[in-house]
Amino acid sequence: MRVVVPFDAANPNSRLSSVLSADQRRGFAAAMLADVLSAVRDAGGEPTVLAAAPVDGVDAPVAVDDRPLSVAVNAALGDLPTAVVMADLALATPAAVGGLFDADGDVVLAPGLAGGTNAVVARHSEFRVDYHGASFRDHVAAAESVGASVATVDSFRLAVDVDEPSDLVDVFVHGDGAAADWLRDAGFELAVRDGDPVVEPNA
Amino acid sequence: MRVVVPFDAANPNSRLSSVLSADQRRGFAAAMLADVLSAVRDAGGEPTVLAAAPVDGVDAPVAVDDRPLSVAVNAALGDLPTAVVMADLALATPAAVGGLFDADGDVVLAPGLAGGTNAVVARHSEFRVDYHGASFRDHVAAAESVGASVATVDSFRLAVDVDEPSDLVDVFVHGDGAAADWLRDAGFELAVRDGDPVVEPNA
Known part of the structure; x- marks a missing residue:
């Protein structure tokens, strides 16, 4: 299946800025993208990365479209069926995809x-x-408005888009790809504070 | 299947206190519990609520054990197989359970x-x-340490324990039971602020 993977190369995952610098966020986002591309390919998909500006070092064709996300994705739907899978689904597995x-x-x-x-x-x-x-909710309504049948996939691994510090815990606990490796290599570790797990720079 | 449903009737979902008063949190927690009990029963389970103190108005047998959560749950495992399902899984469906x-x-x-x-x-x-x-992670290790095989269920509907304000958005979007009704009846609505959905008291 054709798969469009929208990717914000310029300022990815800004909500992680309390934990990661801008440079780190770009490195981590590239690692998450690599995990998503790998899961998509292992599930039989043919991914194209959709970015607002040219990006280097991505192991897939890159289409550049600087319009707002939804406009760019709709223009990229092209021949159907086409899937759209976000680039920050660091927990995605081939089975889930x-x-x-x-x-x-x-x-x-x-x-x-x-x-x-x-x-x-x-x-x-x-x-x-x-x-x-x-x-x-809007996508369900949009599908119904054009007479399209709607199915929903119930997946934790597709539901976690990594954009909050607490999501990093799940990358540590459930991830086994480039994103988890990136966090470890960057010196982060899983700790427990007041009974809750957190990801923090190791001491 | 026997199903133990641990329920904090005294001070439930304390992280929702920025949005809900203590009384409201108790009412909302009871509604979420009702949804969980319904999903468990519809999936063929026989639920028992495990609480630290007696609770009224619960449509299931209640076992009282005031020890810490893990101690009380382990004591309640009893005849196997037994499931343990948290009481704040407001999105749980019979299919997911x-x-x-x-x-x-x-x-x-x-x-x-x-x-x-x-x-x-x-x-x-x-x-x-x-x-x-x-x-x-600890449960995987605990299972392996006693030679037990481990399976993981990949479910968004079981992954969301409603304990943060942003989780209320998912109750509105994906819930169709007592918890979603409770929020609407209490005067909350779904709004969009800076492009992000939030649940807030209606104006």
Whole structure:
């Protein structure tokens, strides 16, 4: 399946800025992207990275489109079916991505935490994405408005888009790819503070 | 399957105190518990609520044990197999809980966000839970240390334990039970602020 992977190379994962510097965030985002591309390929997908500006060092074709995210994704849907998988799904596995590809529906949606949509399969030519706000609910409505059937994939590994410091805990606990390696190599470790796990620079 | 549902009736979901008063948190917690009990029963489970003190108005047998959570849960494991499902999984569906029950493994684990463990099936008499810290990783190690096979259930609906304000967005977007009704009846609504969905009192 064709898979579009939108990637913010310039200022990725800004909510991690309390933990990671801008340079670190770019390095970590590239590692997460590598994990996503690997999971997509192992699930039988053919990924293209969609970026607002040229990016180097990405192990996939890169399409450049500097328009807003939803506009650029809709322009990239092209021949259907096409999947859209976010670049910060550091926990994605081939099985989870395969479950997305295999689900029946004109539109298949994988929820992201806090109302978002982390992955889509579009098989209906009139369906359009809109990532603003509570996008999951809006995508269900958008599909229904064009008469497209909707299926939902129930996956923790697709639901966690890594954009908050607490998400780094899950990269440590559940990740076994480039993103987890990046965190360890950058000197972070898993600790427990007041009973809660946190990721912090090692002492 | 026997299912133990630990429930904090006294001071539930304290991280929601920026949004909900103590009375509201108790009401909302009871609504989430009702949703969990319903999903467990519809999946073929026989739930018992495990609480530190007697609670009224719960539509299930209540076992009272005022010891720390992990101690009380381990004492309640009893005849195996027994599942342990947290009371704040407001998005749990019969299908998600059924996937937990049906997974093969001496120990079946459903991850919770930020390193936690939201649901367990224990089929091995020597396995013990410990919910402190990064419990998912500890549970894998605990199972392996007693020679128990481990299976993991990949479910967004079991991964979201509703204990942060942003989780309320997912109750609005994905919930269709008592917890979502409770929020609406209490005067909350879904809004979009700076592009992000939030749950707030309606104006």
